Amino acid sequence: MQYFVSPYNKEAKLKFPKNITIYDTTLRDGEQTPDVCLSPDEKLEIAIELDKLKIHQIEAGFPIVSSQERQAVKAIANEGLNAKIISLARTKKSDIDAALSCDVDGIITFMGASDIHLEHKMKIGREKALNVCMKAIEYAKDHDLFVAFSAEDATRTDLDFLKRLYKKAEDYGVDRVHIADTVGCISPNGMNFLVAELKKHVKTDIALHCHNDFGLALANSISGLLAGANGVSTTVNGIGERAGNTSLEEIIMALKLIYGVDLGFKTKHIQNVSNLVEKYTQIKTPPNKSIVGRNIFRHESGIHVDAVIEEPLTYEPFLPEMVGGQRKLVLGKHSGCRAVKAKLDQCGFEVNDNELCKIVEEVKKNREKGKYINDKVFSEIVKHVTGPFDP
Ligand SMILES: CC(=O)SCCNC(=O)CCNC(=O)[C@H](O)C(C)(C)COP(=O)(O)OP(=O)(O)OC[C@H]1O[C@@H](n2cnc3c(N)ncnc32)[C@H](O)[C@@H]1OP(=O)(O)O
Numbered sequence: 001m002q003y004f005v006s007p008y009n010k011e012a013k014l015k016f017p018k019n020i021t022i023y024d025t026t027l028r029d030g031e032q033t034p035d036v037c038l039s040p041d042e043k044l045e046i047a048i049e050l051d052k053l054k055i056h057q058i059e060a061g062f063p064i065v066s067s068q069e070r071q072a073v074k075a076i077a078n079e080g081l082n083a084k085i086i087s088l089a090r091t092k093k094s095d096i097d098a099a100l101s102c103d104v105d106g107i108i109t110f111m112g113a114s115d116i117h118l119e120h121k122m123k124i125g126r127e128k129a130l131n132v133c134m135k136a137i138e139y140a141k142d143h144d145l146f147v148a149f150s151a152e153d154a155t156r157t158d159l160d161f162l163k164r165l166y167k168k169a170e171d172y173g174v175d176r177v178h179i180a181d182t183v184g185c186i187s188p189n190g191m192n193f194l195v196a197e198l199k200k201h202v203k204t205d206i207a208l209h210c211h212n213d214f215g216l217a218l219a220n221s222i223s224g225l226l227a228g229a230n231g232v233s234t235t236v237n238g239i240g241e242r243a244g245n246t247s248l249e250e251i252i253m254a255l256k257l258i259y260g261v262d263l264g265f266k267t268k269h270i271q272n273v274s275n276l277v278e279k280y281t282q283i284k285t286p287p288n289k290s291i292v293g294r295n296i297f298r299h300e301s302g303i304h305v306d307a308v309i310e311e312p313l314t315y316e317p318f319l320p321e322m323v324g325g326q327r328k329l330v331l332g333k334h335s336g337c338r339a340v341k342a343k344l345d346q347c348g349f350e351v352n353d354n355e356l357c358k359i360v361e362e363v364k365k366n367r368e369k370g371k372y373i374n375d376k377v378f379s380e381i382v383k384h385v386t387g388p389f390d391p
């Protein structure tokens with residue numbers, strides 16, 4: 001058995017759409033994390049890793065940003081990857097032309113649709129905004145692009161206006177509409193309501209771009225899928241503007257193991273992609289980050305280690321191999337005899353029960369004095385308790 005999750009998950013009769021598309025925006029929204037700047041080579045390497053994972057679409061960048069950005073997006077678009085390559089464009093001809101110059105398969109064209117965005121950023125009214133958006137969609141469709149239209153700040157946009165925008169976008173032949181929860185401010189129930197409402201008015205595919213300002217990006221994405229959306233935007237390690245976006249690894253594994261929806265991802269590549277993104281973005285992944293954090297398969301507590309040695313699924317919902325991770329047993333203040341014995345066995349040392357108890361005591365004492373129990377410290381403890389040995 002590779003995983004063991006709650007059997008009660010199945011009792012909730014949930015219905016997900018048949019075909020769910022994950023479009024990953026690590027290389028665009030992820031790169032918008034303050035201080036991050038990826039080189040074209042780094043972007044290409046990350047795109048190749050995402051492709052190995054069998055990602056459906058890669059949002060490779062925002063071509064109008066710079067000539068180096070165009071170079072990067074173009075290189076990714078021409079790499080022959082299986083994933084569809086898309087890029088971001090404002091509702092401006094110049095932005096769409098920049099995307100076209102990069103040979104992408106499609107674009108996400110966006111416009112802030114809420115009154116606060118229209119008034120303070122766009123400085124135009126709703127009618128003008130609607131016309132500008134349709135012109136952009138028309139222009140991109142005329143150039144045979146896959147076109148997604150994103151209503152930025154959709155979750156704070158007047159519902160009637162949002163319905164009109166998406167309906168009109170549908171009439172203009174858009175391939176997908178995006179609900180962008182730009183400042184991560186909707187609840188899972190709010191998202192469920194919004195998607196259900198919009199589905200009464202548009203037949204086009206609906207994707208969700210959720211931010212994590214309240215830690216709800218994953219829940220909001222799943223809630224939206226359950227209401228009938230069939231696309232989700234993600235980033236590796238959940239990076240992105242402010243609190244970041246829905247994390248790719250979390251949604252893949254939650255859908256697969258918690259909800260029983262296997263999207264065919266090669267999950268054993270997950271840790272690799274995560275490490276690569278951490279390395280190039282220099283954003284340290286928190287140790288407790290779900291799925292890919294350093295502590296996800298590390299155990300120190302004696303009671304846990306004792307059980308994990310017998311059967312890892314006692315204290316792990318799934319095995320590290322599933323995501324290309326590794327289990328590690330750590331010695332410290334919370335260690336018990338079983339953990340220390342396992343370490344001694346690994347080092348090839350035989351001790352009697354009395355010595356084992358003393359070693360456990362010394363491990364705790366040393367850690368409480370501030371020392372990490374690495375191999376060197378452990379050897380010194382064993383030496384101190386049993387006399388000299390040859391490691
Ligand atoms: C929610 C999101 O994540 S949206 C993506 C955000 N990403 C980025 O901004 C990263 C890259 N950005 C950049 O490199 C630059 O901001 C550029 C190249 C896009 C634009 O640079 P500049 O021309 O110097 O504009 P500046 O950054 O000062 O302001 C943004 C402009 O875009 C306009 N704008 C914003 N959204 C849209 C839109 N959907 N359609 C048309 N114009 C838009 C703003 O109104 C503003 O226009 P103004 O210059 O006439 O005032």
Ligand SMILES: O=C(O)CCC(=O)C(=O)O
Binds near residue numbers: 151181183209
């Ligand atoms: O809808 C999208 O895919 C992009 C929108 C976006 O980046 C945002 O609103 O935060």
